[in-house]
Amino acid sequence: MSSSTRINAKTQRGVEDLPEGIILKGIGGFYYVDTGRCIYECKARGVFRKDDMIPLPGDRVNISIVDETKGIGNIDEILARKSFLIRPNVANVDQAAIVLAVRAPSPDFMLVDKLLIAAGMVGIKCIICINKIDLGIEDEFKEMADIYRKAGYPVILLSSKLNAGYDSLKKYLDMNITVFAGQSGVGKSTILNSLLESSVMETGEVSQKLERGRHTTRHAELVTLKSGGYLVDTPGFSSFELSELSHSELQNFYPEFEGYIGKCRFTGCSHISEPGCRVKEALEKGLIDTGRYGRYAQLYDILKQQGQNIYKYKKKNK
Ligand SMILES: Nc1nc2c(ncn2[C@@H]2O[C@H](COP(=O)(O)OP(=O)(O)OP(=O)(O)O)[C@@H](O)[C@H]2O)c(=O)[nH]1
Ligand SMILES: [Mg+2]
Ligand SMILES: [Zn+2]
Numbered sequence: 001m002s003s004s005t006r007i008n009a010k011t012q013r014g015v016e017d018l019p020e021g022i023i024l025k026g027i028g029g030f031y032y033v034d035t036g037r038c039i040y041e042c043k044a045r046g047v048f049r050k051d052d053m054i055p056l057p058g059d060r061v062n063i064s065i066v067d068e069t070k071g072i073g074n075i076d077e078i079l080a081r082k083s084f085l086i087r088p089n090v091a092n093v094d095q096a097a098i099v100l101a102v103r104a105p106s107p108d109f110m111l112v113d114k115l116l117i118a119a120g121m122v123g124i125k126c127i128i129c130i131n132k133i134d135l136g137i138e139d140e141f142k143e144m145a146d147i148y149r150k151a152g153y154p155v156i157l158l159s160s161k162l163n164a165g166y167d168s169l170k171k172y173l174d175m176n177i178t179v180f181a182g183q184s185g186v187g188k189s190t191i192l193n194s195l196l197e198s199s200v201m202e203t204g205e206v207s208q209k210l211e212r213g214r215h216t217t218r219h220a221e222l223v224t225l226k227s228g229g230y231l232v233d234t235p236g237f238s239s240f241e242l243s244e245l246s247h248s249e250l251q252n253f254y255p256e257f258e259g260y261i262g263k264c265r266f267t268g269c270s271h272i273s274e275p276g277c278r279v280k281e282a283l284e285k286g287l288i289d290t291g292r293y294g295r296y297a298q299l300y301d302i303l304k305q306q307g308q309n310i311y312k313y314k315k316k317n318k
Helices: 003-013 046-051 109-121 138-150 166-173 188-196 204-210 278-284 290-316
Strands: 020-027 030-034 039-044 060-067 072-078 095-101 125-131 155-157 177-181 230-232
Touching: 030 060, 030 072, 039 060, 095 109, 095 166, 095 188, 109 125, 109 290, 125 138, 125 166, 125 188, 138 155, 138 290, 155 166, 166 188, 177 188, 188 230, 278 290
Parallel strands: 039 072, 095 125, 095 177, 125 155, 177 230
Antiparallel strands: 020 030, 020 060, 030 039, 060 072
16 A cells, blocks of 8 residues: 555545445454555444444445544444354355365365355355366366256366466456355465465465464455455364254255255155155256265254254253
8 A cells, every 4th residue: 555545545535535445354453444545444433332233354334534644544334234254254245165175185075065055044155166176187076066066056177286267266256255165275275375466375385384383363354356356265164063054944055956845745845755856856867966965965864953952952941
């Protein structure tokens, strides 16, 4: 940020205007707000506290400028949120890029499916990134891509080693806030660095070297793409549990079931063992991926059990 950009902002807008911006990150009570012309270090006024509203990265805000040359301001208003995520704690996320690797680590499809469901539950669209295609043979990663293409998700094949796929990925990122999620080591931070053409994110090689005795406080942070759009890196998951989802709702988060739901012989069909099930018919015809279906059935059982445990717990503690 140069002082000339700040002066520009001042002369073209006038200091009395309330410029609108987006919070990139918050650290120690300061929020860094990008107005498109420069980044202001802002404090949040007490007004949000009564509403229990804590400013989050991704929040659209109105600021007033305290010192134009130093780039200091105040957040006066948080504009209505479209959405907010708890992990990472970011507002207004448009989409999730769910990353898996062809190998190293070998793909955890259950984790991918759970992340797709979790994103679906908060109304965030998803794209699937299959990374490290340099480590696999074509048949292998095409098969992986098919699983998710068949389910209706856009799939992008990537490799940092081959510098492949980034142009296709960029088309999905403009003008959006995209969160990168997935297993540890699949290459999320490497992808962000390639997109940003710099080493902003810490990747596997670096972190291994610094592992011992290191304290990293991970703040969710929006990083800006030159073409517009913001990216959020997240630390990898080793496990991930779905909560607050009932077994009967699970079906709604499988886009490939959509055309069949409500058309089975039995109302309230679970698509597990009932006769006359349209989902199972589609599965037998090969229209629905067997692996995805198998994991649906597995998750259905888990959620049903979870629901029963909650019910028992509530009854006991009445
Ligand atoms: N062969 C190959 N290696 C890759 C590719 N992308 C990333 N890697 C390597 O995979 C390792 C992990 O990459 P990261 O970018 O740190 O993975 P991450 O998903 O951010 O991992 P966490 O931060 O732990 O969740 C590093 O050693 C990268 O160099 C790729 O396309 N091909
Ligand atoms: Mg990382
Ligand atoms: Zn059915």
